[in-house]
Amino acid sequence: MSETMLRLRGVEKTYNKGQVNAVEVLRGVDLHLAAGEMVALVAPSGAGKSTLLHIAGLLDTPDAGTVEIAGAQMSGLGDRRRTIARRREVGFIYQFHHLLPEFTACENIVLPQLANGVGRAAALARAMDLLGRVGVAERAEHRPSALSGGEQQRVAFCRALANAPRLLLADEPTGNLDPETSERVFGALVDLVRQTGLAALIATHNLELAARMDRVLHLDQGGIAAA
Numbered sequence: 001m002s003e004t005m006l007r008l009r010g011v012e013k014t015y016n017k018g019q020v021n022a023v024e025v026l027r028g029v030d031l032h033l034a035a036g037e038m039v040a041l042v043a044p045s046g047a048g049k050s051t052l053l054h055i056a057g058l059l060d061t062p063d064a065g066t067v068e069i070a071g072a073q074m075s076g077l078g079d080r081r082r083t084i085a086r087r088r089e090v091g092f093i094y095q096f097h098h099l100l101p102e103f104t105a106c107e108n109i110v111l112p113q114l115a116n117g118v119g120r121a122a123a124l125a126r127a128m129d130l131l132g133r134v135g136v137a138e139r140a141e142h143r144p145s146a147l148s149g150g151e152q153q154r155v156a157f158c159r160a161l162a163n164a165p166r167l168l169l170a171d172e173p174t175g176n177l178d179p180e181t182s183e184r185v186f187g188a189l190v191d192l193v194r195q196t197g198l199a200a201l202i203a204t205h206n207l208e209l210a211a212r213m214d215r216v217l218h219l220d221q222g223g224i225a226a227a
Helices: 049-056 079-089 105-115 120-133 149-160 179-196
Strands: 004-015 023-034 038-042 064-069 090-093 167-171 199-203 215-220 223-226
Touching: 004 049, 004 199, 023 049, 023 199, 023 223, 038 049, 038 179, 049 167, 049 199, 079 090, 090 149, 105 120, 105 149, 120 149, 120 179, 149 179
Parallel strands: 038 199, 038 215, 090 167, 167 199
Antiparallel strands: 004 023, 004 064, 215 223
16 A cells, blocks of 8 residues: 655635734645655635645645645744754655756756755756756756746756655646646656656646546535545
C-alpha cells in the first residue's frame, strides 16, 4: 500500500471571522493523497481551491483541523519549522510561472537548491537533468523573456521539483496557455510526476485534463466530493 503523502482532516477556514462580512471558505475538508498519485481538484471560481492548496502546502493555517505531510503532523508548528518543512517536502506550481527575470532558466532551478544547502555542482546537475526531462535543456541559458509561454511553464515545473519534494501542489498550471501548448505542457507535467513518484494535487478548470488523472475531487460549498 502506498504511503500517504498528504492528509487533511476536518480543515476549516473562514475569512473575516467574527465580522459581519465573514466568508466561510472550507468546512470540514477531509482529503488524502498517496505517493505516486495524481489527483485533480476541480472547483468553480471563488470556491476556495487556492486556500486549500495554501493550507496543504503550509503557506496558510486552518482555523480548525489538521494537516499531515508524509505522516508528520504539521499543525501547530512555528513559522521556522513550517518553512523548513515546506522547503523539503512541498513543490508549488502556479498559473503564472513567476520565474525570476534576471536569471536564466537553469539559474532559476539552481537557486532554490542553493537556498536549501545543496552544493552548486549538484544543483546544476539536477537542474540540467530536470530541464532535459521536459525537453527544454537547450534553453537552459536563456532568460525567461526569451522563452515561450510553454517553455517558461516547463521551467517552472522543474523549479518546483528542484529540491525533490514528495508533494506537488499546482494551481491551474496550464490555465494561462493556449489549448495546444496546454496539452504539451500537461504531458510534460504528467511525465515528471510519473518519473519521480511524488504525490500531486492539481487544481484545474479543464475537465478533459482532470479526467486523465488518477482521481478527480470536486470542491464546492466548502466541502470535497469525489467524482
